[in-house]
Amino acid sequence: MSALFNGDVDGPARPMPHFWEHTIGSGHATLALRADWQAQMRRAHDELGVRHVRFHGLLSDDVGTLVAEGDTSFYSFFNADQIFDFLRSIGMRPFVELSFMPTALASGTQTVFHYGANVSPPKDYEKWATLIRKLVAHWVERYGLEEVRNWYFEVWNEPNLTAFGSGKQSDYCELYRHTARAIKSVDSSLRVGGPATAANAWVDQFIAFCVENGLPADFISTHHYPTDAFGKPGDDTESQLAASRRSVLRDQTLEVRRQAGERPLYYTEWCTSSNPRDTMHDQPYAAAFVVKTIMEANGLVEGYSYWTFSDIFEENYFPSVPFHGGFGLLNIHGIAKPVYRAFELLHKLGYELLHLDGEHATVDAWAVRGTRSVTLMLTNFALPRHAITTEVVNLEMRSAVEPVYGEIRRIDADHANPRRRWEEMGSPEYLSPVEVDHLMEHSQCNAEPCDYTFNESKITCTVALAPLSVTTVTFSFQARDIE
DSSP states (O other), X not given: OOEEEEEETTSOEEEXXXXXXXXXXXXXXXXXXXXXXXXXXXXXXXXHOOOXXXXXXXXXXXXXXXXXXXXXXXXXXXXXXXXXXHHHHTTOEEEEEEOOOOGGGBSSOOXXXXXXXXXXXXXXXXXXXXXXXXXXXXXXXXXXXXXXXXSEEEEOSOTTSGGGSOOOHHHHHHHHHHXXXXXXXXXXXXXXXXEEESTTTTHHHHHHHHHHTTOOOOEXXXXXXXXXTOSOTTOOHHHHHHTSOTTHHHHHHHHHHHHHTTSOEEEEEEOXXXXXXXXXXXXXXXXXXXXXXXXXXXXXXXXXXXXXXXSOOOSSOOOOSSSSOOSOSBOTTOOXXXXXXXXXXXXXXXXXXXXXXXXXXXXXXXXXXXXXXXXEEEEEOOOTTSOOOOEEEEEEEEOSSOOSEEEEEEEBTTBSOHHHHHHHTTOOSSOOHHHXXXXXXXXXXXXXEOOOEEOSSEEEEEXXXXXXXXXXXXXXXXXXXXX
């Protein structure tokens, strides 16, 4: 079944801020001291426009923020400073996740991840507050108050899950109370928020707690994945997704937006699935899912932080296989996955979203106006085990001015898909520099001329969309700025 979408290049538009570029996820704080992590972070900033990065474990023992010998506590902010100095040097800022518990303050021995991050509550909340106050005051002194006012301080990570503590709201609220007050004691304009929950949880209750206790909640943060609460325990990722529904993340975001009210809303984790070894993360499926999800979130959130920017990631182990289904946009060698190219195409978009008429069971289309261009962003997407085929899409755009050029870029099984080429090479676990360069070439999302006609003030073109694909069609105008 073919699809038809039509609109007006010169028509009214609504804003489309690049909210997905506000923050990107990473894994473990100490990874930010690695040269390869830093090279990939710089690239994500330069090519994708990301402005903040969030990661776990800044307060954990391996960063050395607080350690104890006997009854004496030693504060050392050197490693944290090294990380933040690098971010500032490339024009980025931290989205500071205040986690996890230094052993010197921990009330128990519960840990998470292979690197053994302690997730117990503090045994002395005043000593925890002292750490937070000293650390934030140090950053204000080092970077200046005007700079740190642009940061975000998020309290803990997914406290509703027993993997990250007791899972009790009361315990989290007590931690938040002391943390928020400590931060505001440094300067009342610094931003603190939460509840940083998994699966959109506790937002209403968290806001009510803050209001009742006179506590600040400068922003709301939470997480979601399309595999949350779907399928049955023990199901694989594909079964979980098959049990999901189209646009489920949009529907959840609408509800959390309602709960957050006027407070800024930041999703500080989301991804194609919550499985850290899901091969779909490496494939065009992820690109199509991400574009559709981001475009549907426009107007609902202030930030939408994809988890994660790189496969330099070690929650369970540090991988050696180039394409192992990791969360990253880039693999361990810095080879761009299809989903990285999707973010690259999104970054190229303008900031005005035009209205389009038309609908289709698997094809979605958006028109975004730039200063001298209009881009049609197209996806052909279905959840696993749902029917999908190649679709012919007819595009018609009214325009008072004839475009001077049209180009098309594709992400699908045959374009910007280095994993498939790696599999054709025999799926080697370790790559030579020559093989890395070869796969880098196969990861490119190159522009091709687009055939179109312009007749009676109408641009017309036809595009074939492969299953699970992303395509952009861009028409460039040099005669005038499009208002």
